Amino acid sequence: MSARTAAPSVKRSIESSKKPLGSVPTLTAVDQVDTSFLETLLGYNARRAALTIIEVFLERMAKFGLRPVDFSVMSVIEHNPGVTSRQLCAALNLLPPNLVGLIQSLEARGLIHRRPHPTDGRAMGLHPTPEGSALMQQAEQAATDLEIECSSRLTAAQRKTLLDLLQKIYL
Amino acid sequence: MSARTAAPSVKRSIESSKKPLGSVPTLTAVDQVDTSFLETLLGYNARRAALTIIEVFLERMAKFGLRPVDFSVMSVIEHNPGVTSRQLCAALNLLPPNLVGLIQSLEARGLIHRRPHPTDGRAMGLHPTPEGSALMQQAEQAATDLEIECSSRLTAAQRKTLLDLLQKIYL
DNA sequence: TATTGTTATACTCTATAACTATA
DNA sequence: TATAGTTATAGAGTATAACAATA
Numbered sequence A, B: 001m002s003a004r005t006a007a008p009s010v011k012r013s014i015e016s017s018k019k020p021l022g023s024v025p026t027l028t029a030v031d032q033v034d035t036s037f038l039e040t041l042l043g044y045n046a047r048r049a050a051l052t053i054i055e056v057f058l059e060r061m062a063k064f065g066l067r068p069v070d071f072s073v074m075s076v077i078e079h080n081p082g083v084t085s086r087q088l089c090a091a092l093n094l095l096p097p098n099l100v101g102l103i104q105s106l107e108a109r110g111l112i113h114r115r116p117h118p119t120d121g122r123a124m125g126l127h128p129t130p131e132g133s134a135l136m137q138q139a140e141q142a143a144t145d146l147e148i149e150c151s152s153r154l155t156a157a158q159r160k161t162l163l164d165l166l167q168k169i170y171l
Numbered sequence C: 001t002a003t004t005g006t007t008a009t010a011c012t013c014t015a016t017a018a019c020t021a022t023a
Numbered sequence D: 001t002a003t004a005g006t007t008a009t010a011g012a013g014t015a016t017a018a019c020a021a022t023a
Helices: A041-066 A068-079 A087-090 A096-108 A130-150 A157-171 B044-064 B067-077 B085-092 B096-108 B130-150 B156-170
Strands: A111-118 A123-129 B112-118 B123-129
Touching: A041 A068, A041 A157, A041 B044, A041 B067, A041 B130, A041 B156, A068 A087, A068 A096, A068 A123, A068 A130, A068 B044, A087 A096, A087 A123, A123 A130, A123 B112, A130 B044, A130 B112, A157 B156, B044 B067, B044 B085, B044 B130, B044 B156, B067 B096, B067 B123, B067 B130, B085 B096, B085 B123, B096 B112, B123 B130, B123 B156
Parallel strands: none
Antiparallel strands: A111 A123, B112 B123
């Protein structure tokens, strides 16, 4: 790690590499940016990795009209027909107000429909339509494909390890 | 309750041939939400893990007045005095317009100052003030501490493995 | 002509408070 | 009283286009 002493390729008015506290600030140029400290932080690395994958996700999923959260919601509905909005929020860590428009949009597109909950009159069960199921079958395959591509520098065993370790953070 | 629990919490992928298409839609209740498919996706897991850590980050860093991006920017400036905005954008994957207000805010708080770049008249070198350096020394320690807490279910070796694997995704 | 920093702006995402109807 | 779903809205985060000064 080359954290402490900045490595200026272009030194103009530098006398020494140590920083006397009262001295006039030196005008240094940075040739290569050192991010080694940030790279020791899980939060930073997890966020950067997530955003990298999501960027590819957005491109590939555009043809399905599914953003990441749409995809997650549809996937949970597909695998849990009859799930309620409240359950979706708990499972995906979403806030109820932000789910309302999303659900309405999916219903308007004919991908899901809402039916009365069998026991709770306040709740609505969310079910995939045949069109929604067909779409998700394609979308989940596409998601799996792009994930493999994004982790092409990992072996299958490393990929599995990564999944397990990440889940130990948030589950 | 007497609900027909047609949706077991841990189930195989059944659906396709088992669902008579013309049948009356069943009103099913879901007891436990199955998110096993999403949990096979790196993007989903990385995002959930990142958000979990960032949530703690926001709490702990509030007393320093540093949000995640503020912290990242200050950390890079601290370890790379004289770095330019453009270099910051490249290193942290930020967009220049979004950095302007952030830099102005940090400067207004007396945490950094901007000085002419030694060779490029268009650019400004970003330098930490003594106050900024002092703040970051505390903030980086706090960040390291909370990271350790958030990964308390991981051994030191596992934590290192996780960092390495995440960097293979985005670096 | 290309790049740095900047302004203005729009769009998305996320968060909070409060309401309704049912439990 | 508590919960499910909803409405309205505010705030944060992220995106593109265009401009002036400098390379």
